[in-house]
Amino acid sequence: xxxxxxxxxxxxxxxxxxxxxxxxxxxxxxxxxxxxxxxxxxxxxxxxxxxxxxxxxxxxxxxxxxxxxxxxxxxxxxxxxxxxxxxxxxxxxxxxxxxxxxxxxxxxxxxxxxxxxxxxxxxxxxxxxxxxxxxxxxxxxxxxxxxxxxxxxxxxxxxxxxxxxxxxxxxxxxxxxxxxxxxxx
Amino acid sequence: xxxxxxxxxxxxxxxxxxxxxxxxxxxxxxxxxxxxxxxxxxxxxxxxxxxxxxxxxxxxxxxxxxxxxxxxxxxxxxxxxxxxxxxxxxxxxxxxxxxxxxxxxxxxxxxxxxxxxxxxxxxxxxxxxxxxxxxxxxxxxxxxxxxxxxxxxxxxxxxxxxxxxxxxxxxxxxxxxxxxxxxxxxxxxxxxxxxxxxxxxxxxxxxxxxxxxxxxxxxxxxxx
Numbered sequence: 412x413x414x415x416x417x418x419x420x421x422x423x424x425x426x427x428x429x430x431x432x433x434x435x436x437x438x439x440x441x442x443x444x445x446x447x448x449x450x451x452x453x454x455x456x457x458x459x460x461x462x463x464x465x466x467x468x469x470x471x472x473x474x475x476x477x478x479x480x481x482x483x484x485x486x487x488x489x490x491x492x493x494x495x496x497x498x499x500x501x502x503x504x505x506x507x508x509x510x511x512x513x514x515x516x517x518x519x520x521x522x523x524x525x526x527x528x529x530x531x532x533x534x535x536x537x538x539x540x541x542x543x544x545x546x547x548x549x550x551x552x553x554x555x556x557x558x559x560x561x562x563x564x565x566x567x568x569x570x571x572x573x574x575x576x577x578x579x580x581x582x583x584x585x586x587x588x589x590x591x592x593x594x595x596x
Numbered sequence: 597x598x599x600x601x602x603x604x605x606x607x608x609x610x611x612x613x614x615x616x617x618x619x620x621x622x623x624x625x626x627x628x629x630x631x632x633x634x635x636x637x638x639x640x641x642x643x644x645x646x647x648x649x650x651x652x653x654x655x656x657x658x659x660x661x662x663x664x665x666x667x668x669x670x671x672x673x674x675x676x677x678x679x680x681x682x683x684x685x686x687x688x689x690x691x692x693x694x695x696x697x698x699x700x701x702x703x704x705x706x707x708x709x710x711x712x713x714x715x716x717x718x719x720x721x722x723x724x725x726x727x728x729x730x731x732x733x734x735x736x737x738x739x740x741x742x743x744x745x746x747x748x749x750x751x752x753x754x755x756x757x758x759x760x761x762x763x764x765x766x767x768x769x770x771x772x773x774x775x776x777x778x779x780x781x782x783x784x785x786x787x788x789x790x791x792x793x794x795x796x797x798x799x800x801x802x803x804x805x806x807x808x809x810x811x812x813x814x815x816x817x818x819x820x
Contacts, residue, residue: 412658412713412806420700422803426816429703432798434720434741436713437658439697441669446716447697448723449707457726458708458719464726466719470682472709477689478676479669484696486662496661521810525661528809537780539738539750542808554627559597563642563650565657567626569738571806573655577639577663582651 412571414438417524419487425523441483443476492576496525499574499583503527506587514594519545525574529553542569556593562586601645602633637664658806714742717800721746724798734788734799736779738808741800745770751807779805780814 413422414435423430432450439445449455457464486492504522507529511518517533530536531546531553550568557564562585564572574583609616617623617631624631632644640663642652655661662669676689694707701707710716721733721744735741737750748763749771775792777799778784789796805811 412802413804415700416658416661417804420702423701423703426803426813428803428816431703432720432724433701433704434713434716434800435697435701436716436742438661439693440659441662442656442659442665444711446710446712446714447707448710448716448720449697449701449704450720450723451703452705454723454727455704455706455708457723458706462726464723466708466710466722468710468715469684470711472687472690473682473711474679474687474689475673475676475681477687477693477709478672481689481693481696482669482672483662484693484700486666486668488696488700521812523804523810523812526804526806526810528811530809536809536811537814538778538811539736539808540778542738542811545809551627555629558632558650561597561648561650562653563632564653565621566624566629566631567621569626569808570621570654570657571810572653573658573661574653575640575655575661575663577666578651579640582640586651586653 412437412526413523415484415487416526416573418493419490438487439480439484440476441479443473443479444470445473445476445480493524495576496574499578499580500525500527502580503574503583503586506583507590510587510591510594514591516594527572527574528570529572530568553590553593556596557589560589560592562589597648598646599630599632599644599648603630605633605645606630639663639665712742714744717741717747718744721798721800728797730795730797732773732775732792732795733797734775734777734785736777736801736805738779738811739800739802739805740807741802746774747800749774750776779808779811782815 415438418425431454434448436446439447456462459465500522504520507520519530519532519536521528521536531549536542547568606616615623622631634642635645636643640651641649643649697707698704740751741747745766748766775788777788803813
């Protein structure tokens with residue numbers, strides 16, 4: 412999920428980590444079904460037909476998926492895209508937090524770049540237990556208020572939200588406005 | 597807002613597809629509702645069967661980072677599809693995308709393309725086990741890495757959405773080597789590695805979690 416999302420080079424670029432192996436999906440297919448895994452040469456040379464670990468696929472490396480994925484990556488390699496996404500993300504986060512504060516509604520907003528979640532809780536959400544303890548009923552109300560006002564967020568409190576290059580500052584502004592409506596209803 | 601056509605479609609879908617959907621979260625059970633049927637999407641917006649427009653923060657669950665159906669990508673698709681849809685043979689484009697992925701992810705010397713994230717994690721763990729000759733793996737509570745049998749343990753939203761944290765149909769022997777640590781708690785990892793020294797094939801982690809909501813790492817450099 413973080414691959415090409417939190418940075419072009421994923422979380423390993425953002426946090427300067429050098430993993431032995433990396434798994435990618437979602438964005439690298441540009442909307443068509445693609446996944447990828449890779450890593451150090453000596454590890455990946457275990458894979459058939461070089462090595463003894465079997466793995467295959469009829470549609471793997473599908474030419475359309477490769478073409479669309481490639482162009483998507485080429486567009487994303489422009490660093491301005493991630494600066495723009497960070498800008499929109501920070502505006503959304505700031506706006507939602509201000510609205511919640513004014514409404515006296517304790518929330519926790521977690522965000523890295525264009526990936527975010529709203530938790531109805533007064534504690535910092537740093538693990539699954541915290542996430543499970545957040546108020547689900549309030550999330551469901553928020554979800555429906557958003558949908559009724561033409562804003563589509565994931566239909567589950569356990570999913571992240573994603574901002575895209577196509578979201579405008581007006582879109583972000585409207586989202587904050589709708590959120591305000593939800594908390595003052 | 598009208599949802600009449602979506603409602604009819606969902607009723608029809610349930611006669612033919614389990615729960616009416618091809619991936620559980622789409623059924624809207626977690627929000628006590630039913631889904632709008634999406635007809636098209638462009639930019640930051642999706643449009644349903646009843647012609648309602650929605651500002652979309654789902655983004656096809658992540659892929660749509662450029663917004664939906666960007667013209668530039670549609671053009672690439674148009675040009676390439678004239679050459680055929682699938683050959684099951686090597687193609688020049690896969691070399692180009694492999695190089696591009698390696699440039700973006702210098703930790704990768706070699707990369708193999710598959711059809712989904714589920715396949716990627718399943719295969720990567722097979723390789724890690726093959727390389728180390730070890731069976732046990734560590735994953736984190738709430739991290740979802742696709743629906744391979746041995747990864748459906750404490751798997752976050754996918755499973756949480758169904759209200760069944762562990763899926764039926766997964767033999768316990770398949771998950772016996774999947775050890776669970778707590779995200780943002782390095783001691784929970786150390787406890788496992790201390791208990792099973794020289795038995796852990798790999799630790800799989802979503803560095804910023806997305807499937808128990810978005811949860812960033814508190815600290816990003818550890819030595820185990």
